[in-house]
Amino acid sequence: MSDSHKDFDPTDAKIADLFAGLEPPADLRRRLMALTPEKRRPIWWGWPLACAAAVLVVTCLLFVPRDASVSAAQTHLSAFLQSDFELTVTGEPLARLRTWLDTQNVPSGADLPAHLVGIQPEGCRVVTWRGRRAALICFPTASGELVHVVMFAKGTFPELPTSPQLSANRAWNMASWSDANADFLVFSKVDIENLRRFLG
């Protein structure tokens, strides 16, 4: 049993036991064993192709300038937010989180969108991107999805507009803008229209 089940109580244990007793039909195993798996075919050109790809990647890493744009930061943070990350401060009201973020010398969200200010946040932490430290505050939504607000120091992304600009990648709906105190990058799984409402 994994660590994720440490909080099992008697009801959970009973339900899990009942599930474990749910037996598949007798003939299912036989039907599955009758399937014939395809074998992996050796690819004669596999190694030369892999070597050529490796040379190309190394060349790109060495000679192509690194993109310092908003989209590069969004790509990095998209992957981070998909990971099993932890929040440093949780269960505290927004005012407390902002006090803590101030002590970390990162933007504390003085001008967060009014709609978000009214929500009890899940928590916050400091994140870094290419050596730049930023604040991350996560807000829950009624649908169970989170709205992640990342705040960099003002001027980190000079190209940002002054009002939220919405966009999307494969994993996230996003918004980005800059105000007098900070540069904002926002990520969420809520749909674009709902995200717009959160930022309104």
Add this chain to the structure above:
Amino acid sequence: MAEVPPFERIVEAHYENLYRFAFSLSQNQNDASDLVQQTFSIYARKGHQLREPEKIKSWLFTTLRREYLATARRANRFVDEPVDDTKASELTEDRISNLDIDSVLAALGSLPLEYREPLTLYYLKEHSYREIADILDVPIGTVMSRLSRAKAKLRALLEDV
């Protein structure tokens, strides 16, 4: 790199829990069996492309779920179910000991899919929160909040049975 186990051993290791997950999704023994068979048929065709044995379990559950969603979408089985915030309640010892699989499956079946999926995977006891998040393609925080609400709703339903 670890060796990928033979097909028969993979079937043996996972088909029962895949069936339980499929039953919870489809609420039907025949559909559940078909989903498991379809999942292993896909694995038989494409499984040789998987290089990391430790990802096989998640791949199988993800594939089964995708097949279920595709089938349900074609059959137009999805209904927008209202989601309210039920308060968590504790079942009495008597109620817990009298629970049976039929009442649990019936209560699960009346939950929206977004609750039923993580709850079933959780009760199979072999997936971490991280693995459940990967299978359902949602962040781990979403899994935890859905699980918390789903448990409360399931208990409320089981109290009423």
